[in-house]
Amino acid sequence: MEATTVLEMDIRREGIIPTIQAVQADSGRSVRCHIAGITDIDGRARIYCKKPSGKETYTDATILSSNCITFELTDQMLAETGNTLGQIQVLSANKNITTFKFKIEVSENKIMQSSITSSDDYKALIEALRKIERFDPIEITNEEIDALASEVSM
Structure with missing residues (x-):
């Protein structure tokens, strides 16, 4: 699974700063960048980024x-x-x-910063636990395990 953003830049002029939108801590995002005004990229390409704190990254493309x-x-x-x-x-x-600069707008990831503290907000989890609680863990049979597996996958 991957989400790809297409970025178009012109190496000859700055223009409007291209913007990529992403969510903090995501790991399945990539960028495909078309660079106008350049011919024959035949060596290496690297990405330099400066974060809001001033810390930097330098990554191969x-x-x-x-x-x-x-x-x-x-x-x-x-x-x-x-x-x-x-x-x-x-x-x-x-x-x-x-190239001239581009911007990555990083939005806060509410899920990565939260923990399961309120069951009212996790209806799917409550329903899965309710299905499991119907079975006696001491006397559970293979048929009950199969039945539970088919119910949970629905």
């Missing part, structure tokens, strides 16, 4: 074609809520080009 790269939004890129600013650096044997 994968070159897909002469003007397209892809990269994962790493756990460190998404570690802090707020606006993380990034740039793409394209390197070859004797030249390098850096």
Whole structure:
């Protein structure tokens, strides 16, 4: 499972800052970036990010074609809520080009920061526990296990 954001940038001018929206602590997000105004990306590409706290990341990207790269939004890129600013650096044997900045808007992940403290908010969990409680754990049979498994998967 992966969510891919398509980013379009022009290496020749800054323009409007492209924005990627993501949720804190997600691990299944990637970016495919089409870079206009550049020819033959044939070396390496790297992503530099500066988080709201000032901490930085520097990550390798994968070159897909002469003007397209892809990269994962790493756990460190998404570690802090707020606006993380990034740039793409394209390197070859004797030249390098850096894009203008892009922004990653990192939204707070309410689920990752919570714990199960109130059963009223977890109706699916309560229902699963209710189904399990109908069976006597001491005298449970294989038929009861199979019945429970089929009920829980419904």
